[in-house]
Amino acid sequence: MRSVRGMRIASIFAVxxxxxxxAACGEAPDEDNNAGSGAKKFSAxxxxxxxxxxxxxxNTSAWKGLQDAKAANSNIDTKFVASKAEADYEPNLxxxxxxxxxxxxxxxxxxxxxxSKIAKANPNQAFGIVDANPGDANVYPMxxxxxxxxFQAGYLAAGMSKSGKVGTxxxxxxxxxxxxxxxxxxxxxxxxxTKGKNVQALGWNKETQxxxxxxxxxxxxxxxxxxxxLVAQGADIxxxxxxGSGLGTTSAAKASGGKxxxxxxxxxxxxxxxxxxxxxxxxxxxxxxxVKEAVLKAAGGEKLQASPGFVxxxxxxxxxxxxxHDFESKVPAELKAEVDKIKADIAAGTxxxxxxxxxxx
Amino acid sequence: MSTMAVPDVAVAxxxxxxWTRGRKVGLTLLALGLLAAVLFGALATDxxxxxTLSDDAAGAxxxxxxxIGAILFGIITIAAGAxxLAGVPKRWFLPVLGVGLVGFVLSxxxxxxSAAPTGQNFMPLVNIIRGTFILALPLIFGALAGVLCExxxxxxxxxxxxxxxxAFSGALFGxxxxxxxxxxxxxxxxxxFISLLLAIFAIRYLVDQVVIGIVLNLLAVGVTGFxxxxxxxxxxxxxxxxxxxxxxxxxxxxxxxxxGPALFRGNIFLYLGLLLVLVIHIALFRTRWxxxxxxxxxxPTAADTLGVKVxxxxxxxxxxxxxxxxxxxxxxxxxLYSFTKNMIGGKGFIALAALIFGRWNPTxxxxxxxxxxxxxxxxxxxxxxxxxxxSQFLAMLPYLATILAVAGLVGRVRAxxxxxxxxxxx
Numbered sequence: 001m002r003s004v005r006g007m008r009i010a011s012i013f014a015v016x017x018x019x020x021x022x023a024a025c026g027e028a029p030d031e032d033n034n035a036g037s038g039a040k041k042f043s044a045x046x047x048x049x050x051x052x053x054x055x056x057x058x059n060t061s062a063w064k065g066l067q068d069a070k071a072a073n074s075n076i077d078t079k080f081v082a083s084k085a086e087a088d089y090e091p092n093l094x095x096x097x098x099x100x101x102x103x104x105x106x107x108x109x110x111x112x113x114x115x116s117k118i119a120k121a122n123p124n125q126a127f128g129i130v131d132a133n134p135g136d137a138n139v140y141p142m143x144x145x146x147x148x149x150x151f152q153a154g155y156l157a158a159g160m161s162k163s164g165k166v167g168t169x170x171x172x173x174x175x176x177x178x179x180x181x182x183x184x185x186x187x188x189x190x191x192x193x194t195k196g197k198n199v200q201a202l203g204w205n206k207e208t209q210x211x212x213x214x215x216x217x218x219x220x221x222x223x224x225x226x227x228x229x230l231v232a233q234g235a236d237i238x239x240x241x242x243x244g245s246g247l248g249t250t251s252a253a254k255a256s257g258g259k260x261x262x263x264x265x266x267x268x269x270x271x272x273x274x275x276x277x278x279x280x281x282x283x284x285x286x287x288x289x290x291v292k293e294a295v296l297k298a299a300g301g302e303k304l305q306a307s308p309g310f311v312x313x314x315x316x317x318x319x320x321x322x323x324x325h326d327f328e329s330k331v332p333a334e335l336k337a338e339v340d341k342i343k344a345d346i347a348a349g350t351x352x353x354x355x356x357x358x359x360x361x
Numbered sequence: 362m363s364t365m366a367v368p369d370v371a372v373a374x375x376x377x378x379x380w381t382r383g384r385k386v387g388l389t390l391l392a393l394g395l396l397a398a399v400l401f402g403a404l405a406t407d408x409x410x411x412x413t414l415s416d417d418a419a420g421a422x423x424x425x426x427x428x429i430g431a432i433l434f435g436i437i438t439i440a441a442g443a444x445x446l447a448g449v450p451k452r453w454f455l456p457v458l459g460v461g462l463v464g465f466v467l468s469x470x471x472x473x474x475s476a477a478p479t480g481q482n483f484m485p486l487v488n489i490i491r492g493t494f495i496l497a498l499p500l501i502f503g504a505l506a507g508v509l510c511e512x513x514x515x516x517x518x519x520x521x522x523x524x525x526x527x528a529f530s531g532a533l534f535g536x537x538x539x540x541x542x543x544x545x546x547x548x549x550x551x552x553x554f555i556s557l558l559l560a561i562f563a564i565r566y567l568v569d570q571v572v573i574g575i576v577l578n579l580l581a582v583g584v585t586g587f588x589x590x591x592x593x594x595x596x597x598x599x600x601x602x603x604x605x606x607x608x609x610x611x612x613x614x615x616x617x618x619x620x621g622p623a624l625f626r627g628n629i630f631l632y633l634g635l636l637l638v639l640v641i642h643i644a645l646f647r648t649r650w651x652x653x654x655x656x657x658x659x660x661p662t663a664a665d666t667l668g669v670k671v672x673x674x675x676x677x678x679x680x681x682x683x684x685x686x687x688x689x690x691x692x693x694x695x696x697l698y699s700f701t702k703n704m705i706g707g708k709g710f711i712a713l714a715a716l717i718f719g720r721w722n723p724t725x726x727x728x729x730x731x732x733x734x735x736x737x738x739x740x741x742x743x744x745x746x747x748x749x750x751x752s753q754f755l756a757m758l759p760y761l762a763t764i765l766a767v768a769g770l771v772g773r774v775r776a777x778x779x780x781x782x783x784x785x786x787x
Contacts, residue, residue: 002565002566002567003566003567003568005566006562006565006566006567006568006573007566007568007569007572009562009566010562010566010568010572010573010576011576013558013576013577013579013580014576014579014580016580016583017576017579017580017581017582017583017584018579018583019583020583020584020586020587021579021582021583021586021587054590054594167745169744200478200480202481202745202747203744203745205747208747210747210749211744211747212741212744212745212752213744213752215752215753215756216706218701218702218703218704218706219704219706220693220697220698220701220704221496221499221693221698221704221706222706224697225492225495225496225737225738225741226741226744226745228488228492228741229488229492229738229741229742229744229745230745231417232416232417232485232488232742232745233417233418233481233485233745233746234417234418244701247698247699247701248697248698251697251698251699252697255605255697274597274602274699
């Protein structure tokens with residue numbers, strides 16, 4: 001019967017579509033084939049969160065850190081497995097435990113619970129986790145006090161704003177996002193205090209912890225929608241903390257012909273977006289360096305101390321402000337000097353940046 | 362929406378007793394009005410609520426004291442509710458309901474705007490209207506694609522896939538050729554490709570239309586995602602940096618206050634979308650093609666008896682729907698954004714809701730899409746002024762409204778009688 005034949009072909013389409021979208025999610029898990037490796041190498045194994053290896057954010061950055069470590073020490077072997085759903089975290093971690101990886105890296109705050117559970121079950125296995133601190137002795141936490149660099153960015157934005165209003169918005173109200181927004185708002189407040197100005201920061205209220213969110217980390221139209229509203233409220237510099245959604249803002253800023261500009265987060269926007277000309281600077285979270293250091297230490301036989309773990313700050317270059325690129329000539333030299341001064345002050349402790357979302361020690 | 366038994370006969374007016382639909386709506390409106398006048402009035406501040414006639418805080422504005430405004434507009438809603446409760450002639454029902462709802466929204470806005478942080482006590486109307494249309498645009502294209510399909514009796518759940526494929530092929534071929542027009546044509550063909558599959562499987566192979574629609578959405582996500590990773594990402598410059606349509610200002614119209622800057626300084630997709638609503642509406646209800654389409658969608662056997670080629674009409678309409686949705690997809694990649702995986706992100710399904718909300722009618726679909734767009738824009742605006750209303754609550758508003766509407770607020774919602782039923786000549 002025709003409908004049966006049709007149904008068969010249709011199911012092939014369905015399966016084909018699913019397979020293709022799965023295939024697009026990066027390489028298949030790099031299975032360990034133990035054979036052939038003469039000397040025992042130090043194996044560093046990474047489990048991504050659901051963002052996948054190509055998220056252009058922390059998964060990509062963490063993987064780059066592993067690759068860098070491998071490049072620095074040829075005795076290190078790296079592999080990763082991509083989690084497609086949160087239900088994959090535990091099986092993926094367990095799989096690497098069974099494969100006797102020397103160091104298992106979990107990426108992202110969402111994996112904290114799964115990692116903690118597997119780590120408790122395997123107390124002699126070394127783990128690492130980015131953006132979380134489960135508090136287990138065998139889990140080395142790598143966290144980033146991005147509020148510090150975002151504070152610099154807020155100050156810079158306030159200094160660059162012509163309208164006297166700047167803005168920020170997030171993907172979801174979760175600590176790794178709001179920490180940027182807290183720092184940004186405080187940076188603006190610091191500018192107002194030192195300069196006696198009244199620059200307003202829109203989109204986030206640090207006291208009430210309420211503000212503008214896209215509720216999404218991928219859709220560009222959601223990002224543009226939110227930044228359009230902030231621009232209509234008068235903001236002329238916007239910091240999106242919403243992953244790929246922020247691209248909607250940068251491309252709209254680029255198309256606006258200089259009416260407003262943006263500050264990017266995580267990875268230097270001039271490397272990770274096509275809209276460099278609209279990006280004043282980036283609040284960089286130096287995940288690759290942290291991961292690389294951790295793996296090199298572990299491979300060198302040093303025990304990674306879960307307490308205090310690693311907290312990226314301005315002082316240890318774990319967080320920073322990216323170069324100004326296209327804005328190099330537009331940012332006044334005086335302002336640049338002040339932003340640098342803030343870095344020194346924060347590193348020295350004369351300015352303290354606080355946020356409810358800051359890493360716990 | 363598919364094959365439920367829908368009585369074809371015109372609904373005979375039922376004697377509903379005292380509590381007619383009008384009275385029930387009136388009572389609800391009355392309650393809303395009371396809520397607005399009392400609650401919003403109490404919460405509003407003495408600040409002036411400014412509704413500026415521009416893109417930002419500058420320029421002329423309509424101003425009203427927050428508290429007075431909130432109470433005043435609440436009272437208007439109460440009056441509208443009371444009028445409906447007392448019973449008004451049928452033709453007055455919709456206008457009065459409209460006044461009541463607008464009053465409620467304005468009362469709410471007076472509260473929100475007056476309670477905003479200092480310096481933000483204004484609502485830029487140009488920005489709100491433009492945002493409403495921009496957010497509605499993919500829904501308009503998607504819902505029109507739905508109208509074309511479903512009016513001829515083929516359920517189109519594949520709108521999402523058609524939009525996505527349009528966005529993808531627009532970006533890819535626009536980039537390769539370096540021409541926006543080539544991109545636009547490619548987008549239309551991309552959308553039509555998904556439609557062709559839908560048509561073949563639904564019409565030729567009689568596969569359940571809802572199932573094949575969902576399958577095609579999966580296929581579109583898979584194919585475009587795969588090509589995005591393996592082709593576009595290898596050379597972004599060459600494959601994913603399509604040229605963009607600029608904004609075209611329409612002379613004269615652009616000088617209309619508020620509406621001019623909001624609507625007539627847009628890009629080609631906005632004009633195309635609005636034009637298509639008009640064209641499809643006229644075509645559907647005033648031309649031979651439209652009559653045949655509707656007859657095929659309502660009673661294919663009768664149409665066949667009268668010599669209409671049922672299957673040919675259906676094939677043509679489904680393909681046309683793909684073209685429309687494909688162009689809608691291009692409004693993403695040929696106007697501002699570069700292509701990313703699954704970038705439509707569910708708008709195709711909301712378009713389906715707009716289609717139903719708009720009663721399978723192009724103008725209705727436009728209004729529904731604008732309503733969704735407005736709710737979305739309002740939620741965004743409230744986020745920007747640090748409103749106490751949680752953004753998640755506002756995000757769910759359009760769907761809540763759809764459920765209410767489908768449940769009876771806009772009257773009986775009836776799909777074309779043969780929607781989703783394959784036609785087998787015999």
